[in-house]
Amino acid sequence: xxxxxxxxxxxxxxxxxxxxxxxxxxxxxxxxxxxxxxxxxxxxxxxxxxxxxxxxxxxxxxxxxxxxxxxxxxxxxxxxxx
Amino acid sequence: xxxxxxxxxxxxxxxxxxxxxxxxxxxxxxxxxxxxxxxxxxxxxxxxxxxxxxxxxxxxxxxxxxxxxxxxxxxxxxxxxxxxxxxxxxxxxxxxxxxxxxxxxxxxxxxxxxxxxxxxxxxxxxxxxxxxxxxxxxxxxxxxxxxxxxxxxxxxxxxxxxxxxxxxxxxxxxxxxx
Numbered sequence: 001x002x003x004x005x006x007x008x009x010x011x012x013x014x015x016x017x018x019x020x021x022x023x024x025x026x027x028x029x030x031x032x033x034x035x036x037x038x039x040x041x042x043x044x045x046x047x048x049x050x051x052x053x054x055x056x057x058x059x060x061x062x063x064x065x066x067x068x069x070x071x072x073x074x075x076x077x078x079x080x081x082x
Numbered sequence: 083x084x085x086x087x088x089x090x091x092x093x094x095x096x097x098x099x100x101x102x103x104x105x106x107x108x109x110x111x112x113x114x115x116x117x118x119x120x121x122x123x124x125x126x127x128x129x130x131x132x133x134x135x136x137x138x139x140x141x142x143x144x145x146x147x148x149x150x151x152x153x154x155x156x157x158x159x160x161x162x163x164x165x166x167x168x169x170x171x172x173x174x175x176x177x178x179x180x181x182x183x184x185x186x187x188x189x190x191x192x193x194x195x196x197x198x199x200x201x202x203x204x205x206x207x208x209x210x211x212x213x214x215x216x217x218x219x220x221x222x223x224x225x226x227x228x229x230x231x232x233x234x235x236x237x238x239x240x241x242x243x244x245x246x247x248x249x250x251x252x253x254x255x256x257x258x259x260x
Contacts, residue, residue, distance in 0.1 A: 017199045018199065018201075019198060019199060019200050019201075020126065020130075021126045021129045021130040021133065021201075022201055024129075024130055024133045024134075025129050025130070025132075025133045025209060025213065027133070028132075028133035028134070028135075028213075029133075029213075056133065056134055059107075059134040059135070059136075060133075060134045060135045061135070
């Protein structure tokens with residue numbers, strides 16, 4: 001986590017209600033729309049994203065800035081690194 | 083390992099060692115089954131892999147061809163036409179591998195998946211196409227089952243054979259048979 005996490009996300013996605021593989025697919029499509037270094041923020045309800053977003057970031061070479069769960073709502077921010 | 087082989091025996095390096103070792107990773111899949119549940123698994127894995135930046139190819143052979151057919155009746159000869167009627171194909175018409183009960187199971191699974199907001203199979207296939215997944219039909223199966231190129235959705239590549247699949251598989255880190 002870096003100090004740059006204070007910067008506002010370039011894009012915000014609503015992934016609530018979506019199940020595997022759609023959250024990952026939507027994030028992959030969104031990250032291509034922002035510049036390298038910019039962030040995408042999303043809210044989801046599928047608990048699978050808790051494992052899958054970090055896995056997606058590791059395999060695609062991007063960064064998970066935050067990933068937090070409040071009750072049924074999961075909010076996360078990823079940053080495009082390449 | 084490949085680098086070591088090249089250093090020790092530069093002239094004897096196998097062809098695949100010349101492949102770039104960086105660059106995107108690759109997934110090759112054989113889709114043999116035409117069952118709704120297995121085809122669904124195949125497209126979920128394909129879209130997931132493409133979303134992580136992998137190159138993905140799917141080789142559709144035998145019953146798997148039903149997942150990339152338009153759904154119109156096929157066949158030229160008597161047996162071919164009989165098969166075309168009994169095995170209509172089309173991604174909306176294929177049933178689950180268990181509990182299909184002449185289409186009731188398919189309907190039930192579709193309702194249950196819609197209730198959970200799971201992406202329907204036709205949309206999942208379109209998503210795969212949009213993400214750049216390559217769909218390769220098996221030419222030999224098409225010949226045997228009397229399925230013409232025009233009976234397949236336009237997004238598929240020209241029909242290919244086993245050597246093309248093996249070449250893709252050699253360049254892949256993951257190969258699956260479904």
